[in-house]
Amino acid sequence: MSDMDMEDDGSGIVKKFMFLNRKAPHGTVYALEGLEVVLITAAFDQDVSLVFTDDGVYQLMKGIDTKGIEVKDFSKTYRALEGYDIEKLYVDRTSMEARGLTEDDLIVDVTVMSDDEMKNLMAEQDVVISF
Amino acid sequence: MLHIVNKSATERSSLESCLRLATKGSAVLLIEDAVYAATKGGAAAAKIQAAQADLKIYALGPDLAARGMAGRVLDGVNVVDYGGFVDLVAEHSNCQSWL
Numbered sequence: 001m002s003d004m005d006m007e008d009d010g011s012g013i014v015k016k017f018m019f020l021n022r023k024a025p026h027g028t029v030y031a032l033e034g035l036e037v038v039l040i041t042a043a044f045d046q047d048v049s050l051v052f053t054d055d056g057v058y059q060l061m062k063g064i065d066t067k068g069i070e071v072k073d074f075s076k077t078y079r080a081l082e083g084y085d086i087e088k089l090y091v092d093r094t095s096m097e098a099r100g101l102t103e104d105d106l107i108v109d110v111t112v113m114s115d116d117e118m119k120n121l122m123a124e125q126d127v128v129i130s131f
Numbered sequence: 132m133l134h135i136v137n138k139s140a141t142e143r144s145s146l147e148s149c150l151r152l153a154t155k156g157s158a159v160l161l162i163e164d165a166v167y168a169a170t171k172g173g174a175a176a177a178k179i180q181a182a183q184a185d186l187k188i189y190a191l192g193p194d195l196a197a198r199g200m201a202g203r204v205l206d207g208v209n210v211v212d213y214g215g216f217v218d219l220v221a222e223h224s225n226c227q228s229w230l
Binding site for chain 1: 137138139141142163164167171172173174176192193194196197198199200201202203210214
């Protein structure tokens with residue numbers, strides 16, 4: 001597709017989208033709703049990064065069992081993201097360690113980032129959406 | 132007095148205020164996102180452990196399980212189910228929810 005075509009309908013433009021997850025699952029609806037929006041965005045072939053920081057790190061815990069509180073367990077969905085070509089998952093090391101967690105506690109493979117790496121990643125985005 | 136806290140201690144100040152203002156011998160029940168405070172290695176673990184000298188700390192089991200935290204509960208924290216939640220409310224003459 002030529003540059004001219006891209007400008008005509010915009011369909012070929014790829015932007016860098018970051019979804020910034022900062023909330024624990026279940027206590028609020030943010031984590032689940034954020035995940036739904038990520039899946040929608042995947043349909044538009046954008047350059048998507050998922051970042052988990054602060055309490056958002058808790059979304060990726062292994063061993064989640066929601067039967068007792070009768071809500072949907074969406075933690076398995078994170079493992080399906082690869083199938084939607086969403087492969088850039090990042091976890092903030094500072095947040096993870098402050099919660100006594102390690103990569104082994106998480107349900108998916110992630111890239112663990114330092115504060116410097118995280119701030120650079122944020123700075124290079126076209127769009128940042130927070131949940 | 133039974134104090135009930137439902138917000139994450141790393142996001143809101145409700146647990147900190149509760150622990151600061153609860154009188155000796157009171158019970159504190161952690162539910163929903165507040166249960167993370169009762170888990171090992173977390174930022175609030177030291178506060179909970181210090182509070183155990185004067186307060187009885189409880190955490191709601193189904194909320195721990197739903198967060199993958201059932202196996203990480205701090206020593207001395209009493210895990211209760213919904214029936215235990217009801218018992219706590221019934222046992223105390225009054226209760227305060229820290230919203």
